[in-house]
Amino acid sequence: MKAIIWFTNNLRTLDHPLLHKACKEATTVEAFYCYDPSLFEEDLKGVVKIGPYRKKFLIESLLDLQEQLERLHIPLHIIVGKPEKEIPTLIENIGATDLFYQKNWHDEERQTEKAVRQNLNKQISYHSAYDQFLITPSELPFEVSELPRVFTVFRKQIEKQCSIAAPLPIPKAIDQNIKTKVSKEWETISKEVASIKNDPRTAFPFKGGSQAGLDRINSYFWDTDQVAVYKKTRNGMIGTSYSTKFSPWLANGSVSARTIYQMLKQYEIERTSNESTYWVFFELLWREFFKYVGLKHGNLLFKSGGILKKEFAQGQDTNLFLKWKEGNTSNSFINAHMKELSKTGWMSNRGRQNVASYWSKTLGQDWRRGAAYFESMLLDYDVDSNWGNWMYTSGVGNDPRDRIFDPNRQAKMYDPNGTFQKKWLQESLF
Ligand SMILES: Cc1cc2nc3c(=O)[nH]c(=O)nc-3n(C[C@H](O)[C@H](O)[C@H](O)COP(=O)(O)OP(=O)(O)OC[C@H]3O[C@@H](n4cnc5c(N)ncnc54)[C@H](O)[C@@H]3O)c2cc1C
Known part of the structure; x- marks a missing residue:
């Protein structure tokens, strides 16, 4: 078996069931990650799926994974391009017989998997697992x-x-000597990390x-x-x-x-x-x-009525959106959080609950616009946690109480001396 492992959001060697299986069963193992540049650029609606902070974090994670895999003698080829085009070519060039990949449950990822399979001109075996x-x-x-x-x-x-279950250990190094292919595009992209600086006020300096x-x-x-x-x-x-x-x-x-x-x-x-x-x-x-x-x-996560299929305010006020996003609303507690997010990619859970409730319930705007902005900005963006929490806070998800947050009351409770607000609003005070 000539195995190839497609890494997605499982960028590790510790507790990686598919890597384990491949190392055990295959004669050769190679790994790859497909870096799709279109995700980092504005789409037709002006939305960037992956903003600068997550991009930096992702690149650092990939470089670290490359080192981890090197210790196991497994090359990680990072291919720049669309998976449905690049992956079949790579599989054919390598002559792989088996593809290992993480099982996904969202439409976009499943469509990509389907397109990869359709574009392959040879028969191979597929191994996938939830990870x-x-x-x-x-x-x-x-x-x-x-x-x-x-x-x-x-x-x-x-x-x-x-x-x-206990996590699986890192597999033993395998006996092979295959060089990592490094493309010029990836070399350039990986150097971009240095130009994305952390704001010294960040709560996430890692x-x-x-x-x-x-x-x-x-x-x-x-x-x-x-x-x-x-x-x-x-x-x-x-x-x-x-x-x-x-x-x-x-x-x-x-x-x-x-x-x-x-x-x-x-x-x-x-x-x-x-x-x-x-x-x-x-x-x-x-x-x-x-x-x-x-x-x-599945897709109900992205629908206005959420999993409850409920009627929900769908305000589409772009002016309000810009004010909320840039931290220029009439509420300083909300503003401080939104500034923190735009400058660092981080926001506390308390902050997230407040700004989401403010956007969807207080301002009566389409919660999905807020969720999409979070998707672009958050360092820890996760499809289920983000869209699930947004539905929850907006009253179309799993919250049996359907609460609304009062940001003034919340500020008194959680930022009684205004320290957090001063930290992020300083520059706009002068
Ligand atoms: C509107 C909104 C959007 C959110 N978007 C995301 C997102 O995209 N990605 C994300 O990981 N979390 C999201 N959360 C959940 C939560 O805010 C973050 O997981 C948490 O703030 C991360 O900080 P931490 O790791 O220090 O969490 P801790 O408080 O230390 O909690 C430990 C871990 O538990 C999990 N966790 C904690 N709270 C939640 C929660 N409410 N929902 C799901 N998991 C939770 C996380 O994996 C977290 O790392 C969102 C919450 C809200 C209200």
């Missing part, structure tokens, strides 16, 4: 179609009936890649014991310590949720197990829940 879950669909205690609408019901069933992700887990757990006070700090908005900051590595798969879970359990055994350590698991279950909401409901 983003703590508990895979076959381990669930119910059918995906029976997923409860309310998170608490889901969480209780998982906690009672499921156990979480690099992309598994190594940086594992360093962050070690620091948050073992060096600082921050995890033991997570429940008290998690509503914070300033600095690196108030929450785990694991989401960008989880989103592009450079660290798996099972790896985090295993390290959390280890910490509980060796240091302390309390309400805060449990709460990190609780939050990982939110991520899991939204993945299943996406798997169950």
Whole structure:
């Protein structure tokens, strides 16, 4: 077997079931990632799918993956172009017999997979598996179609009936000597990272890649014991310590949720197990829940009425959108968060809930426009978490209470001295 592994948002070697299988069964293994430049440019509607911060994080993650795979003697070829065109050519050039890739459940990705298969002029074998879950669909205690609408019901069933598999170790190096093909385009793109600078005020000053992700887990757990006070700090908005900051590595798969879970359990055994350590698991279950909401409901995630198929305000005021996006609304708490997002690609969970509720409920605008802006800007953009949380906050998703956030009240509670607002609004005060 001449195996080829197509990396997407599973950019790691630790806990990678498909890599494991390929290393075990194949005589040669090569890997590739398809970097589609159109995702980083404005489309016909002027929207950029992947903005500058996630682009930088992604490139750092790919360079790190290249190093990880080199240690296993596996070349990672990074191809610049459209997958449906580039992948069949690569497979044919290499003479691969087997393609390994992560199973996806959203239309865009599935259409790409389909086009890759259709454009291939030779017969090969396909191997795919789900690679983003703590508990895979076959381990669930119910059918995906029976997923409860309310998170608490889901969480209780998982906690009672499921156990979480241990992560797979990094496979052993294989006996082969194949050089990585480096194209001129990729060389140029990978150097662009240096020109994207971090704002010194950012709450997320970290690099992309598994190594940086594992360093962050070690620091948050073992060096600082921050995890033991997570429940008290998690509503914070300033600095690196108030929450785990694991989401960008989880989103592009450079660290798996099972790896985090295993390290959390280890910490509980060796240091302390309390309400805060449990709460990190609780939050990982939110991520899991939204993945299943996406798997169950597919394209309803992107419809105005959401999974509830509900009538919803669909304001399309472009002037209001620009004000919200640039942090020029009449509310300074909202503005500070939106400035933070546009300058860093990061925003706390508290901030996200407030600005989303403000856009969709207070201003009565089409929530999907806000979600698409988040998609472009967030370092940790994840299709299910983003669109699921937006539906939830906009009243067309899984929130049984359909709350509306009062940003003035929220500012009094979470930024009583205005420190966060001053941090981000300073320049507009002068
Ligand atoms: C409107 C809106 C959009 C969002 N978009 C995204 C997104 O694109 N990608 C994303 O990863 N998260 C998204 N979230 C969820 C949440 O805000 C982030 O996961 C969290 O702020 C990331 O910071 P952290 O890693 O420090 O989280 P922590 O508070 O430390 O939580 C630990 C982990 O639990 C998971 N988690 C926590 N809260 C949630 C949640 N509400 N939903 C899903 N997973 C959660 C994340 O994987 C996170 O890394 C969104 C929330 C809202 C309200």
